Amino acid sequence: MFERQFRCTPPFALWIAFVVLLAAIAPTALAQSYPTKPIRMIIPFAPGGGNDVVGRMIAAQLSERLGKQVVADNRAGGAGVIGTEIAANSQPDGYTLLVISATYTVTPLLYKLPYDPVKSFVPVTMMAASPNLLAVHRSLPVKSVKELIALAKAKPGELTYATAGAGSNSHLSGALFSSLAHINIVPVAFRGGGSQMISVVAGETQMAIGPMVSMLPHATSGRLKILGIGSTKRSAVLPDVPTIAEAGVPGYESGNWWGIMAPAGTSSDIANKLYTEVSAILSSAESRKWFASQGAEPVNIAPDKFGKLIMAEMHKWQKVIKEFNIRVE
Incomplete structure (x- = not known):
């Protein structure tokens, strides 16, 4: 009795088929x-x-x-x-x-x-x-990665590096640099790469590691000094800038995407x-x-x-x- 009552009649079967077809083509039509x-x-x-x-x-x-x-x-x-x-x-x-x-x-x-x-x-x-760049404020008396490391070792815990936030790529890249170079530099967290750049350009912090795409304009204007690049080979955009690894920190590599x-x-x-x-x-x-x-x-x-x-x-x-x-x- 139950089966006879609810058995799909041909029109009802067609209706179900239509609904299934509609469900299948709806996402494509929406896209x-x-x-x-x-x-x-x-x-x-x-x-x-x-x-x-x-x-x-x-x-x-x-x-x-x-x-x-x-x-x-x-x-x-x-x-x-x-x-x-x-x-x-x-x-x-x-x-x-x-x-x-x-x-x-x-x-x-x-x-x-x-x-x-x-x-x-x-x-x-x-x-x-983009590979990361290591940049310092123009007033910092260093011209190379080795000189920066020497200064940091002479003043442990005094140099600060700006980051785009705690746990950001720039934070970890700086921590990795600090560890491999055996120096003690202090991270200062900001709310994003824009604020990070403003801090270094203004001299509130002495250095930063960040993507070339956001650092290059400040380097071109002379407000920042680029000491090294985080890629495994030199960049065609900055052929005279050594990799951080070749400049004194073997094994260092960092970038962003x-x-x-x-x-x-x-x-x-x-x-x-x-x-x-x-x-x-x-x-x-x-x-x-x-x-x-x-x-x-x-x-x-x-x-x-x-x-x-x-x-x-x-x-x-x-x-x-x-x-x-x-x-x-």
């Missing part, structure tokens, strides 16, 4: 019409740093390609945690994106986070990578569409020229490979943090 309104791109650091410079450049280009404004929204604080939490709690509809950097893979190892760095987001793409994430639940069709558009931006001659002038290199990585890179970076920094006993006070 094809996306976007229909402005997109917010959260940059979890203050204006002026590498995240901000790269994020705003991509946001401007995406606005042109998508036909809808992509608004850069700086939400600084907590080594990027505050802005990242805002993004994690946003609707997964493709209208909130998050700019991340290498710091994203470090904060989970040092902080108790209000989000899960793996489960709270889906990767969209990597945008660019930037990418885009979206809240977990964002459809793969939308993520792939964004990846395709960013890829087109990165492959243009104009973009490559811009990144080269900033000492960075565009890096085009698909969402799945970007996700694997993030996991690999977490593993790498976990080993560094443990080896050098790095903690956030």
Whole structure:
């Protein structure tokens, strides 16, 4: 009786088939019409740093390609945690994106986070990578990495280095430098790379290690002195600047990278569409020229490979943090 009552009649079976088909094509149709309104791109650091410079450049280009404004929204604080939490709690509809950097893979190892760095987001793409530079204020009486190390050893605990926040890439890069050079320099945390740069340029702190993309303009203007580069080989942009390793700290290497994430639940069709558009931006001659002038290199990585890179970076920094006993006070 029960089976006879609820057996699917042909019209009802057709209706179920229609619903299933609709569910299957809806995400694709949504991605094809996306976007229909402005997109917010959260940059979890203050204006002026590498995240901000790269994020705003991509946001401007995406606005042109998508036909809808992509608004850069700086939400600084907590080594990027505050802005990242805002993004994690946003609707997964493709209208909130998050700019991340290498710091994203470090904060989970040092902080108790209000989000899960793996489960709270889906990767969209990597945008660019840049080696770090070691820079000092122009008044500091040193002209090389060896002279800086000698000065730091003569004045243990007196020299300070600015960071983009406790646990940031610049913090760990400075801690690694301090450890390998066997010196005692004191980190001073700021709310992002922009504030970090302002501090060193003003002479409030004596030095900093940060991405070339944010340091180069200050070096070009003569306000900072570049002593070394964190890559394994010299840069074509600064051919006369030695690597930090060759300048007196063997084994030293540090750099930064930037990418885009979206809240977990964002459809793969939308993520792939964004990846395709960013890829087109990165492959243009104009973009490559811009990144080269900033000492960075565009890096085009698909969402799945970007996700694997993030996991690999977490593993790498976990080993560094443990080896050098790095903690956030």
